[in-house]
Amino acid sequence: MSSNQRNDGEIGATQFAEAERIGQLAEAGELMVERLRKTAFLPGEIKGLNVRLGVAEAAQLLGCSTNRIRMAEDDGRLPAPPESETGRRLGYDIPALLNMRKVLGASPQRAPEDPPAIITVQNFKGGVGKSTVTTHLAHYLAVQGYRVLVVDCDSQATTTTLFGFNPHFAITREETLYPYLSIEPTQDDLSYAVKHTAWPNVDLIPSNLQMFDVEYELAATGTGGGNVLASRFRKLRQGLAELAQNYDVVLLDPPPALGTISLAVMQAANALLVPLAATTPDFCSTVQFLSMLNQVISQLKEAGIRVEYDFCRLICSKFATNDPSHALIQSLMEKTFGGALLPVPMLESAEISHAALRMMTIYELEKPVGTPKTHKRCRNNIDEAMGQIEQLIRRRWGRVESEPSALMMAAG
Structure with missing residues (x-):
């Protein structure tokens, strides 16, 4: 055997060993996530809610x-x-x-004749804070007294993790949307998948890595059976509409990519919220997302699938006040998107990062992780940013409170 043949064989064996290492890394990572989860939720392994208000x-x-x-x-x-x-x-x-x-008669819940808000928090670029926006919005609305359902449609299951469930160890495929959306469904409605969370007025439909099986099945069907694909789109829309009657707001967290699940979620919602960070790459990718979204909506319309939104808004989800480039990009956003860009961005804050390390949102922290001043500034900002979306929901129900002029522009 020549030296070149030996070298090729050695390289091939090394490459194979390195590929096998991926599974080992994934397993080690899952075990560490489980350890973090147990540490974060001590003394028990189930996430609790220990917040108290004066x-x-x-x-x-x-x-x-x-x-x-x-x-x-x-x-x-x-x-x-x-x-x-x-x-x-x-x-x-x-x-x-x-x-x-x-x-005391201070519930903000919708009247029976008011339609539930079904909001998809969507962008085809990862890293824009999609799950952070979804969970903070859910908890903000919970504090305000609304009944909320969060539907995790992303196989990465970040939102599921933030709600205290380990998608690898604690969630099976049968507890996700899979039994309802698969080509051979075993469930006729979505009630089987609803889980209670630590929040008494927030429920969750979880996800895990096996949700990607739906992508494979629907994509394969779509190549030769468009009618089946369209029926699944309609089925998700119908199932969510039925389930939403038990809630005021339903928040959908789809995958950060254009796939069959994203398309199904897109047409099942009646409102769209697009998070984006204040960077040039995020701005450019969001423009591409909107352009692609416009094309997809046109194609779905031609196929007889309606996509109708009560509001479409963008929110800057990661804004650093001390970064001049962020201010420049925000100004660019305002000129480009006008009133469709919500005027109050979510600020980058160590408090949010510290809370995420504990698999929590700012609303679940019993006390500040950093300084009280930093915590208060962060909480006030999140309240104001999420409050913009609450006002859009309430306008839909014909309840319009007095708002700052900038917010009135955004909600118009």
Whole structure:
């Protein structure tokens, strides 16, 4: 055997060994994710919600005075919050806050005749904060008192992980959208997949890596059976519309790529939210996404599949106030997209990063991770940014509160 043949054989064996290492890396990574999950959710392995609010914050959220809450406690309509051993009031948890809304008539929930908002948070570029926007919006709406369903349609399952479920160890394919969307479905409606989360008014349909099987099946069918593909599109739209009757808002988190699931989600929604970061590559890719989206909608229309949105908005999801290039790109966005760009961006913050490390959002932190000032600035920004989307939802129901002039421009 020549030296060249030996070298080729050695190289081939090395390449094969390196390819095999991918599986080892994936397994090691999954075990580490599970360790992080257990550490983040101690003392138990199930994610809990330990946030408590003072009476002033509760009153602000309910739009009433602190005196009204205390009077309701005095006359027995509301239970007083628990106290510490020293008699200090520990504050209200989220279930107590929801009960307050019910007792004091401060629920924002839609009327039976109001259509649920089904919002897809979509961009074909990864790394734009799609799952971060989805989970923060879900938790913001939960704090405000809305009933929320989050549907994770992405096989990467980042949103599922943020809600405290390990997609590799804890979620099976039968618990995802797969049994409903597969070519040989075993479920006729989506109720089987709904899971309760740590939030009493937020439910989740989880995802995992096996959701990609739907992509394979539908893509294969699409090459020679467009009618089957179209029927699956209609089926997801119908299933979500039926399930949405139990909620005020449904948030859809599709894959960051143009595939059959993304197309199905796109036409199942009645509103579109596009997150993008304040960088030139993200701006350019989002322009391409919008152009591609326009073409796809036209093609779906020709195929008899309707795509109708009550609102289409873009939100800058990662904005650094101390970066001049971000300010430049934001100005470019404003000139390009006008009122379709929501005026308040989500700021880049160490608090969000620290919360994500604990598999949480800013709304789940019991106390600031960094300085109280940084936490407060971050929380105020997220409240304002998510509040813009809440106002768009409420406008859809004919409930328009007074808004800042910039927000009125965005919502018009």
